[in-house]
Amino acid sequence: MKTLLKNGTLIDYKTNTFEKYDILIQDEKIVKIEKDIKDEADKIIDCTNLNIIPGMIDIHCHLREPGFEYKETIETGAKSAVCGGFTTICPMPNTKPTPDSAIILQKIIDEGKRVNLCNILPYASVSKGERGEELVDFEELKKAGAIAFSDDGMPVVSSKMMREAIIEADKLGTFVASHCEEKSVAKGAINAGKVADELGVEGVLPEAEEIMAAREIVISETNNVRAHICHISTRTTKNMVRDAKKRGVKITCETCPHYFTFTVDEVKKSGTNAKMNPPLREEKDRLAIIEGLKEGTIDCIITDHAPHSEEEKMQELAKAPNGIIGFETALPAEIMNLVDTGDITYLDLVRLTSYNPAQLIKIDRGTIEVGKIADITIFDPNEEYVYTKEMIVSKSKNSPFIGKKLKGKVKYTLVSGKVVYQD
Numbered sequence: 001m002k003t004l005l006k007n008g009t010l011i012d013y014k015t016n017t018f019e020k021y022d023i024l025i026q027d028e029k030i031v032k033i034e035k036d037i038k039d040e041a042d043k044i045i046d047c048t049n050l051n052i053i054p055g056m057i058d059i060h061c062h063l064r065e066p067g068f069e070y071k072e073t074i075e076t077g078a079k080s081a082v083c084g085g086f087t088t089i090c091p092m093p094n095t096k097p098t099p100d101s102a103i104i105l106q107k108i109i110d111e112g113k114r115v116n117l118c119n120i121l122p123y124a125s126v127s128k129g130e131r132g133e134e135l136v137d138f139e140e141l142k143k144a145g146a147i148a149f150s151d152d153g154m155p156v157v158s159s160k161m162m163r164e165a166i167i168e169a170d171k172l173g174t175f176v177a178s179h180c181e182e183k184s185v186a187k188g189a190i191n192a193g194k195v196a197d198e199l200g201v202e203g204v205l206p207e208a209e210e211i212m213a214a215r216e217i218v219i220s221e222t223n224n225v226r227a228h229i230c231h232i233s234t235r236t237t238k239n240m241v242r243d244a245k246k247r248g249v250k251i252t253c254e255t256c257p258h259y260f261t262f263t264v265d266e267v268k269k270s271g272t273n274a275k276m277n278p279p280l281r282e283e284k285d286r287l288a289i290i291e292g293l294k295e296g297t298i299d300c301i302i303t304d305h306a307p308h309s310e311e312e313k314m315q316e317l318a319k320a321p322n323g324i325i326g327f328e329t330a331l332p333a334e335i336m337n338l339v340d341t342g343d344i345t346y347l348d349l350v351r352l353t354s355y356n357p358a359q360l361i362k363i364d365r366g367t368i369e370v371g372k373i374a375d376i377t378i379f380d381p382n383e384e385y386v387y388t389k390e391m392i393v394s395k396s397k398n399s400p401f402i403g404k405k406l407k408g409k410v411k412y413t414l415v416s417g418k419v420v421y422q423d
Contacts, residue, residue: 055087
């Protein structure tokens with residue numbers, strides 16, 4: 001099977017490419033990248049006025065299966081992911097049961113292969129049942145296919161246990177992704193401050209994230225091991241990571257589109273659809289996250305795609321669960337709030353959404369080169385539309401982007417040379 005992409009703008013960070021090329025794919029691999037390919041092909045995709053980038057990689061999302069299939073399944077989540085241009089996704093282990101054994105992890109891997117839409121590389125938990133009491137068998141789970149380890153959704157409270165986990169994962173050539181939340185100052189619905197007071201709800205102090213982030217930096221620096229901080233959202237956390245990296249500490253981190261798109265004021269407009277953990281912060285934090293992406297402090301952008309049913313999200317602010325869906329709005333949010341503003345270039349965007357994520361989880365993806373697997377995202381950078389609930393592919397509809405005008409639309413997603421999504 002030969003597929004020919006014609007007249008698209010190829011953007012690749014690794015090769016520093018930003019110009020028009022044709023790309024010929026045979027079966028699952030890229031076989032030619034040239035100015036005007038004349039070869040015959042079984043399928044020709046006209047990419048005029050479209051951008052072609054390495055398939056986007058989300059190293060932090062939630063697919064809810066097993067245990068919470070009423071919110072999302074591996075299949076519905078994968079459909080939403082490819083609609084958003086993602087070719088590889090890494091689901092977190094806060095499922096029921098949690099993948100704390102090879103048997104449970106294998107079931108998730110097998111279902112991902114059955115669905116056969118995008119690459120699904122799951123995390124295993126750090127502790128058994130994510131209870132923070134006993135560490136999992138890291139070596140067994142790594143051999144079984146765990147891409148990394150996390151108790152995301154729950155902080156590992158014991159510093160002794162987290163230290164052991166980070167060191168053990170590092171020995172195996174992988175990492176622990178830390179959900180940084182100091183529970184003693186984390187109680188609340190939204191970010192502490194004026195909006196929380198106005199809405200009459202308890203506020204989450206920003207120190208809840210920052211105290212735990214400082215702990216992971218200390219463990220990483222003292223033991224010369226790698227640690228990864230999940231979904232950073234505050235200026236202080238960004239500055240701590242920046243300063244640690246300058247000292248040569250092996251710390252990496254991620255953020256989400258909502259932290260550089262919205263502030264806590266969005267809760268007044270979108271209600272519980274703007275409630276997540278960590279919460280939306282202040283404008284100074286939003287600007288600091290953008291600065292962190294520009295300067296290279298923040299290694300990658302993730303979605304933290306977190307589906308919940310409408311019934312759950314219809315509860316009052318204090319009781320509704322945290323989290324929003326994110327696969328389908330990530331790219332337009334990045335185009336509108338980072339590229340169009342001049343804060344980053346499209347090459348930077350590829351670095352943050354494809355190249356760096358592939359490097360972090362050590363997979364041979366994130367670049368478009370001859371001989372490489374054809375995981376490719378093709379999008380129209382200029383198409384504008386209003387995002388409606390009816391457009392959402394995910395099983396859940398909890399998004400603050402509903403009703404908003406977006407710019408940037410995925411037109412095709414290719415995984416291993418096969419078109420798995422077409423607009």
